[in-house]
Amino acid sequence: MVFAFALGAACCLGIGFVFQQNAAQRAPMSDFLSPRLLLDLMRMPRWLVGIGLMIVGMVLGAIALGHGEVSLVEPLMATNLLFAMALSRWQTRERLGRTGWCGLWLLAGGVAAFVIAGRPRGGESVTDPLRHWLIVGLMVGGAILLAALAKRLRMSVEAALLAVTGGMLYGVQDALTRVSGERLKDGGWTTLVTSWQPYGVLVLGVTALVLVQSAFETAPLRMSLPALTAAQPISGIVCGVGFLGDRLRTTPGALAWEAAGLAAIVLGIVLIGRHPAMPSGSAEPGRVRDLQPH
Numbered sequence: 001m002v003f004a005f006a007l008g009a010a011c012c013l014g015i016g017f018v019f020q021q022n023a024a025q026r027a028p029m030s031d032f033l034s035p036r037l038l039l040d041l042m043r044m045p046r047w048l049v050g051i052g053l054m055i056v057g058m059v060l061g062a063i064a065l066g067h068g069e070v071s072l073v074e075p076l077m078a079t080n081l082l083f084a085m086a087l088s089r090w091q092t093r094e095r096l097g098r099t100g101w102c103g104l105w106l107l108a109g110g111v112a113a114f115v116i117a118g119r120p121r122g123g124e125s126v127t128d129p130l131r132h133w134l135i136v137g138l139m140v141g142g143a144i145l146l147a148a149l150a151k152r153l154r155m156s157v158e159a160a161l162l163a164v165t166g167g168m169l170y171g172v173q174d175a176l177t178r179v180s181g182e183r184l185k186d187g188g189w190t191t192l193v194t195s196w197q198p199y200g201v202l203v204l205g206v207t208a209l210v211l212v213q214s215a216f217e218t219a220p221l222r223m224s225l226p227a228l229t230a231a232q233p234i235s236g237i238v239c240g241v242g243f244l245g246d247r248l249r250t251t252p253g254a255l256a257w258e259a260a261g262l263a264a265i266v267l268g269i270v271l272i273g274r275h276p277a278m279p280s281g282s283a284e285p286g287r288v289r290d291l292q293p294h
Contacts, residue, residue, distance in 0.1 A: 002068035005060045006076035012057030014083030017216075017225055019050030024216035033151075033162075033214045035206075041213060065178045070240030071120035071248060074174065074233035075111045078265055081229045082107065084221075085272050103271030110264030117257030118248040125182065126243040132179075135242040136172055136200070139235055143168045147211065159219030163227035166212035170228075171235025173204040175244060226273030230266045 023044040024037075031037035041047040057080075064073045082104065089100075126132070143165040150161035176197045184192045192198055215224040240246035248258060 002064050002072065003076065005064035005067070006073045007079065009057040009060035009064060010077045010080040011083045012053045012060065013077065014080035014085075015087050016050040016053030016057060017080070017228075018084050018087050018221065019046050019053065020213065021050075021216040021221045021225070023047035023050065024213045027213075027217050029217070032217060033147075033210065035210060037210060037213055037217065061174065062177050062181065065174060066181045069120040069122050069246040070175055070178055070236045070244055071118065071246040072115060074171065074236035074240070075114050075261075075265060078229055078233045078269065079107065079111060081225060081269055081272050084225060085275065088221075097275075099271055100275045103268045103273075103275065105268070106264045107268030107272060110261045110266075110268055112261075113257050113264065114261030117254045117261060119254075120240075121247050122245060125179070125245040132243045135239060136176075139168055139172050139238065140204075159215040159224045160227040162211050162215035162218075163224035164231045166208040166215065167228040167231025168235040169204045169208035169211070171232045171237075172239055173201050173208065174232070174236045175239030176201045176204070178240075178244060222273045222275070226269045229273070230269045233265070234262065 020041075023041055023046040026044070027037055027040050031040055061073065061077055064076075085100070085104075146161050146168075147165045150158040150165070153161065180192060180195070180198045180201060183195050183197065212224070212228060215228070237246075241248065248254070
């Protein structure tokens with residue numbers, strides 16, 4: 001059941017990202033990294049379809065997280081790029097070719113290697129609030145630093161870094177979603193609404209949405225979606241092992257295969273994301289910002 005919900009979430013997210021980027025590239029550049037961007041995008045039916053699919057994907061992902069470990073669900077949801085690739089390939093009629101097939105098998109094989117070697121399993125969540133705040137603070141602080149650095153770089157690099165920050169925040173959001181579900185299950189709605197985690201889910205979700213849509217707005221999807229897709233599972237796994245009690249096999253052989261699996265996932269994501277079938281998202285005349293460092 002976990003596999004079905006996680007893959008369903010990946011399908012909705014991947015297709016939703018394509019619709020979102022198609023709309024975001026038409027938004028005014030004056031809205032870059034501003035909450036106004038979301039208000040303008042809400043007027044675009046294509047973006048609303050993409051957000052609707054993303055919400056469905058997040059709900060399916062939350063159900064998967066409620067029944068499985070973050071360290072298992074996150075790699076499965078990284079396959080959203082395969083579904084984005086399928087839609088883009090259907091739109092462009094591009095052949096997969098050697099690069100596309102190589103990326104596909106690396107991503108699928110990497111997920112299989114990590115899951116089989118690591119055998120993610122649940123454990124007791126860490127109750128020390130300091131541990132929670134420390135790991136969440138490090139992830140969010142790292143995302144803030146990357147976002148600040150991105151504004152000093154070329155637009156294509158900026159989009160990739162913004163997507164990484166969005167992926168990091170989405171990974172933390174997934175972990176806090178799991179914690180919120182546990183709060184609701186153990187103590188009911190009173191415990192849930194008096195905990196900080198559900199409000200953290202909301203703040204992280206909105207912030208990540210602005211960052212990701214800004215990345216979609218400034219550069220082609222192939223510049224941003226691979227970075228987003230690679231950062232989210234790594235961030236989620238760090239949180240899962242760090243304070244959710246997820247356990248992975250730690251024998252030398254298992255660790256080697258887990259590392260190789262994650263490396264294959266990242267490489268596969270990069271190869272698929274840069275395939276010619278992925279939308280180029282060329283900007284309209286008058287909307288291209290200065291490509292020199294800010």
